[in-house]
Amino acid sequence: MKINTAEFVISNSDVAKCPKDMLPEYAFIGRSNVGKSSLINMLTNNKNLAKTSGRPGKTQLINHFLVNKNWFLVDLPGYGYARVSKKTKEIFQKFITDYFEKREQLVCAFILIDIRHEAQKIDLEFITYIGEIEIPMCLVFTKADKIGKVKADMAVADYRKKLLANNWEEMPPYFITSSSEGRGREELLEYIDGINRE
Numbered sequence: 001m002k003i004n005t006a007e008f009v010i011s012n013s014d015v016a017k018c019p020k021d022m023l024p025e026y027a028f029i030g031r032s033n034v035g036k037s038s039l040i041n042m043l044t045n046n047k048n049l050a051k052t053s054g055r056p057g058k059t060q061l062i063n064h065f066l067v068n069k070n071w072f073l074v075d076l077p078g079y080g081y082a083r084v085s086k087k088t089k090e091i092f093q094k095f096i097t098d099y100f101e102k103r104e105q106l107v108c109a110f111i112l113i114d115i116r117h118e119a120q121k122i123d124l125e126f127i128t129y130i131g132e133i134e135i136p137m138c139l140v141f142t143k144a145d146k147i148g149k150v151k152a153d154m155a156v157a158d159y160r161k162k163l164l165a166n167n168w169e170e171m172p173p174y175f176i177t178s179s180s181e182g183r184g185r186e187e188l189l190e191y192i193d194g195i196n197r198e
């Protein structure tokens, strides 16, 4: 899919204030610093669209970006960067869970995972949560430029094993990406295009 236009529309912390258009949208979620905003910039070929930072906690709000005037990419704050340890429920900020539970236009959640790290409890919990509320999801492994192919394959296999052990029948669709190298861009855009055409 060719990206002709990508524009920032609105930031807020209230799902009721998100755009009213009934256009399909795709949300990017994952631990702080995993590369959500960078991936949005990579997909849209615009380094300055979503704000990125080397320090976790950069994205604080729900950000809507309109692409090709007919679908949205949504950048969200990261989870798991609480200064104090909290119960699972509180780790996922209320306005984020509200977004996932109330946003009718959401057609797929892309859950980002740093490919260098072993499956983390908080990610498995979030995957389980998205499964429970029955939102279609994909896993997006990020920062693949930082490790070799063998380790990347091992990371994916580790996830598959842990999900199957957690009563998942199969691994959700997944992508291996690098925002610095543009890896996975075509595959992700084709996947989104396929859903948009359904």
Ligand code: GTP
Residues within 6 Å of the ligand: 031, 032, 033, 034, 035, 036, 037, 038, 039, 051, 052, 053, 054, 055, 056, 057, 058, 059, 060, 076, 077, 078, 079, 142, 143, 144, 145, 146, 177, 178, 179, 180, 181
């Ligand atoms: P929060 O908004 O804080 O939750 O973070 P985020 O998930 O949006 O991460 P962001 O895109 O801001 O990137 C965090 C850091 O990781 C930045 O220093 C990026 O340059 C770096 N980064 C993101 N993607 C990649 C990648 O594919 N490869 C490499 N090497 N670095 C990356």
Ligand code: MG
Residues within 6 Å of the ligand: 036, 037, 038, 051, 052, 058, 059, 075, 076, 077
């Ligand atoms: Mg961000």
